[in-house]
Amino acid sequence: MSKIIALFNQAGGVAKTTLTMNLGYHLSQISPPRKKQNYRVLLIDLDPQATLTNFMGLEPEQLESTIYDAVIDQKKLPIHSDIHGLDLVPASVDLSSAELELVVADMRDLRLKYALEPIQNNYDFILLDCPPSLGILSYIALVASTHVLVPIQTQYKSFLGAELLLSTVTRVRSLPNRHLQIAGFIPSMYDARNTQDERTLNAIQEQLAILAPVYKPIPRSTAFADAAEDKQPLAIFQPKHPAVKILKQIAIALTKLS
């Protein structure tokens, strides 16, 4: 049964894309117990700003077909295979008109779910990289998911958005997707030398652990942006980086989701 995991947080710049790419990579490097082949992983870029598509080495403007065509025109999902062992459905700026076009579309809420159905049994994990908004794209991602993973920056601003984030998940669980579970919270860009980061991390652990696992924080490090510039997961760019172990552990935890 494939797990479809939305990396969701309406706040901007909190590492959704970075974690989609890096956790996707680590998942694709794990082989399930008693199996020879590794987990098969598909990443889907749902952001009109197409950052994941760029980070994975593609040029959004040069693409003939993107997730837009699948969601709006019910075309086949355009899958690019084996980028660092991962498959990818790219995005481009075309997706920015999708928010408006979906307003009046039939079966709007289920469009992404339907687009995934033909291929979802080809994958063990499908990760959905959400845009920084509470708009329709994030919403249909949550409707299509089995789980939601929440990167949350260890800064004061993150708490301002937490309530809205959780009420959005609750809203989706109340009707269009009763089975949606929170896989966990990932404290991101954690700067241990900074008291605000430390206090925010403690608050995250105290207040959110009751809802879902709070994973180990991903440290703030310039290596992430450097790896992105080289179009590589951190584990390939700088294998000995301390964050690599943490990413691996989170990936292993994701393989144990029910």
Added chain:
Amino acid sequence: MSKIIALFNQAGGVAKTTLTMNLGYHLSQISPPRKKQNYRVLLIDLDPQATLTNFMGLEPEQLESTIYDAVIDQKKLPIHSDIHGLDLVPASVDLSSAELELVVADMRDLRLKYALEPIQNNYDFILLDCPPSLGILSYIALVASTHVLVPIQTQYKSFLGAELLLSTVTRVRSLPNRHLQIAGFIPSMYDARNTQDERTLNAIQEQLAILAPVYKPIPRSTAFADAAEDKQPLAIFQPKHPAVKILKQIAIALTKLS
């Protein structure tokens, strides 16, 4: 003639809100030549995530009236006066339905411009804090503005969005707002110890200075998030912080805009 300046960049988490609040503060502390009174400054929160509203000490959920009511229902702008010497029109999550409601609204593109007209002569500067998207809210902010100020993070990801950002400004200048000028680019969250930041800053200076001034970079510093948590501009929270001088210089440059 009041200057209406949109802090615009579709990328998330690049310091739009932080700079709206801090530059607004410094502008309000300057008195024009040969005048006794300081410049009068109004901040407008255009983000449904209402970060500026929060940073300025208000609780979005408790507000009776926000920018939403002015733009959608043509109500009077709800102005909160004298927060650190600044006036503020707050936002709340109500604004998230505005993007959809504006799709079919009459005179959609001019709605914010019209909302500002009754009060714009009461202010020397009106700063518009845009959300992290290329949606209608950012668009009507650009249509209503005399100038656009672009915070741009000195990281690789920022270059991916630069072209789209500039083409959006060009599009607005071609028809709905022929007078829109780029006031400048503000390199933000600059970490001088990091080579990627340094290279990105150089690239920003080389490629964008031909279009508009590239201001001095705002250094990355935990003091900004700490000041925000205390609901204060940096200059009040930590007056001796090195970034305060830089913010002041940018504010002075803004007073010289034609």
